[in-house]
Amino acid sequence: MAFAGAATASVSACRALYFMDEEEAAPYIAGKSGMIVRSSRFLDLEMPREYVTSFITPLEHFFVRNHMHEPSTLDRAGWRLRVGGEVEKPLSLSLADLDQLQSHTIVNTLECAGNGRASIEPHVPGIQWQVGAVGTARFSGVRLADLLTRAGVKPAGQHVMFRGLDEVPGKVPPFIRSIPIEKARHPDTLVATHMNGVRLFKHHGFPARALIPGWVGAASCKWLAEVKVLDRPFEGNFMNPGYRLPNGSIRPGDSLTLENSHSLTTLAVKSLIVTPREAAKLRPGILQVRGVAWAGEADITGVDVSMDSGATWQPARLSRDRAPYAWRFWKHSLNLRRPGSYTIISRARDSQGRVQPASVSWNPGGYLNNVTPQVTIHVEA
Amino acid sequence: MSKPSLAIIALITSQCASLVWAQSNATPQLPDGPLKAKVVNSCTECHDARIILQQRLTKASWAREVEKMTKWGAVVEPADRDFFIDYLSGHFSPDKPSYQAPRSTK
Numbered sequence: 001m002a003f004a005g006a007a008t009a010s011v012s013a014c015r016a017l018y019f020m021d022e023e024e025a026a027p028y029i030a031g032k033s034g035m036i037v038r039s040s041r042f043l044d045l046e047m048p049r050e051y052v053t054s055f056i057t058p059l060e061h062f063f064v065r066n067h068m069h070e071p072s073t074l075d076r077a078g079w080r081l082r083v084g085g086e087v088e089k090p091l092s093l094s095l096a097d098l099d100q101l102q103s104h105t106i107v108n109t110l111e112c113a114g115n116g117r118a119s120i121e122p123h124v125p126g127i128q129w130q131v132g133a134v135g136t137a138r139f140s141g142v143r144l145a146d147l148l149t150r151a152g153v154k155p156a157g158q159h160v161m162f163r164g165l166d167e168v169p170g171k172v173p174p175f176i177r178s179i180p181i182e183k184a185r186h187p188d189t190l191v192a193t194h195m196n197g198v199r200l201f202k203h204h205g206f207p208a209r210a211l212i213p214g215w216v217g218a219a220s221c222k223w224l225a226e227v228k229v230l231d232r233p234f235e236g237n238f239m240n241p242g243y244r245l246p247n248g249s250i251r252p253g254d255s256l257t258l259e260n261s262h263s264l265t266t267l268a269v270k271s272l273i274v275t276p277r278e279a280a281k282l283r284p285g286i287l288q289v290r291g292v293a294w295a296g297e298a299d300i301t302g303v304d305v306s307m308d309s310g311a312t313w314q315p316a317r318l319s320r321d322r323a324p325y326a327w328r329f330w331k332h333s334l335n336l337r338r339p340g341s342y343t344i345i346s347r348a349r350d351s352q353g354r355v356q357p358a359s360v361s362w363n364p365g366g367y368l369n370n371v372t373p374q375v376t377i378h379v380e381a
Numbered sequence: 382m383s384k385p386s387l388a389i390i391a392l393i394t395s396q397c398a399s400l401v402w403a404q405s406n407a408t409p410q411l412p413d414g415p416l417k418a419k420v421v422n423s424c425t426e427c428h429d430a431r432i433i434l435q436q437r438l439t440k441a442s443w444a445r446e447v448e449k450m451t452k453w454g455a456v457v458e459p460a461d462r463d464f465f466i467d468y469l470s471g472h473f474s475p476d477k478p479s480y481q482a483p484r485s486t487k
Contacts (some may be wrong), residue, residue: 026486033487040408041429045485123475125446128435169427170454253441 031201033060038127042066043203047132052274052292055321055329056107057135059196064203065112065133067175067238068166071202071223079207081191085161085228088152095207098142098193105140106188106213107323109294113216113243113264116369122252124366131272131373134294136326139211141192145185147227153181157229160184162210162221177243178234179212179219183265188213188325191224213325214297216264216367218243239263245368249361256364267296268370269356271303271330271348280377287334287377289316294327295350303330306345310358310372313347339381345374409434416461416468423455423465433473435480440470 027040036046045064047057076095083091112133114126127133144160161178168174183189190211193200200206205222212219218238233239244261246254271293276282293300299322304313316332336342348356356372409430411417424433438446443466451457457465 026483029485032485035485036482037431037485038435038482039429039431042432046482048484118479122439123437123442125436125438125442127432128437128480172427172453 031060031203032064035061035063036130036132038129042068043070044127045203046129047135049131049272049274049277052132052272055136055319055326056196057137059137059198059201059204062135062137062195062204063110063112063133065127065217066166066203066222068168068172071165071167074165074202074206074223076207079225081208081224081227083147083151083227083229085230086154086157087148087229088154089150091147091151093147095193098191098208101142101146103140103194104143104187104190105138106190106211106325107136107138108211108213108325109134109136109267109327110217110220111267111270111294113218113367114365116371117366119371120362120366120369122362124364126366133217134272134327136294137195138197139190139192140194140197141190141208141211143187144189144191144210144227145187147191148185148229151229153229156231157181159230159233161226161228161230161234162224163226163228164205164209164221165223165225173237175221175238176234176236177218177221177238178230179215180233181229183212183215191227214266216243216267218264233263241364243365243367245363245365246361250363252362252364254364264367266298267294268368269293269295269298269300269348269350269352269354270370271346271356271373273344273346273373273375276344276375276377278375278377280375282336282377282379284337284339284379284381285335287336288331289334289344289346290329290331291316291346291373292327292329293346293348295348295352295354297325298350298352298354299324300328300348301351302349303328303332304347304349305332305334306347307334307342309343310345310347316346336379339379341376341378343374343376345372347372412472414468414472416464419457419461420465420468423457424450427455431480431482433469435482436469436473437475437477437479438470438473439475440466443470443473 038044043066047061047063051061081093115129115133118128118130159178163176191208192211193208208224209222210220241256243264244256246261273291275290293303303316306313316330319329411430
């Protein structure tokens, strides 16, 4: 049985070498390394907390949220973006057409509405994002308003619908959503063709995606094929019951209706502690607490840090890098001279007067979980 | 080095190579159970098993999920419906430890 013994030993050696900290094999995903693979079909990738180190997130580490299969084929030459519905002159634009129009760039923190869902109690179904379904990029492309002006929106036009080329399995409703005409006409709302200065990756919506700055990621439809002006909000699964919040508190198990809920729009005010990590063991001395904070359409006006369960707060220092829809890095020094366990809490504030809460009401989608984060560390002599 | 030693190293190397290849292309698996084969057929036709593995839901929530997915095209025989719910709520209930998702490789 020497043969069997050798084979067993080799398997153990391989596991020790390659799978030390993982229960499963590590998948290969082109252009995306070190990402937390929430799902590989449909592709859902979370950025690990330790990758939150730069104002602009490298594309390699930018999160991916897909509801459906990515388009299996994308014909660059044959692709057209149709603009129609309640317009005077429907448009059909090639990628070359878009490239010839004036380009604008918006730095935007994009966050999935379900970021933080894993911490919701009682648990709700969906991708169990922890903290990293968020990232900041420079999105470039044409103003949606410019396309709508060319097409001539009729007075009846109230909402703008986006249809992508995602491939829908079975009888799953297509991922189609719409936004109010006012947001569509905002000069910062784009049909983006580039991200961080390069052509969109397929995972991020090549050839073109909507970029609805400050709003939940679901508003920024990928692989755009159609922009349609409607006389009312689009009615589909991802408008109702999807991506809605209850108007008040509801009990787990209760359903949402059009009457007792509203559609998600802007992101919440939120901070994240990047370092130190949970359960870190440190020596006595000065500790730099670092993190980021963002607030959708609002500006971050401050981040506070507490060491006494929120009884008192100290202001953190905000970094200079800033943009209207983008996160801001912050840091705060703590002098931890005595050994012991310490719990650090951060709390963001914004220009709309919103303050990050210590608790949030449960909702069936597990959306907009912006509870103040906390990290417990241990200082050892 | 003796020939047997070289043979063992060659064996270990080949085992490692084949295991790495197999693991890096492997798909996550659902736990064994009476309905595993049917759950695999019904659910992973459209999405991978990780979407199930990461859920921690009550039986009532799993019942709603099975109902929704059936409406969306998952083939679940009426006679199997309750067994599906038992399988899913038995393995992926709120009291189970969190699923540890893998990292993508370079």
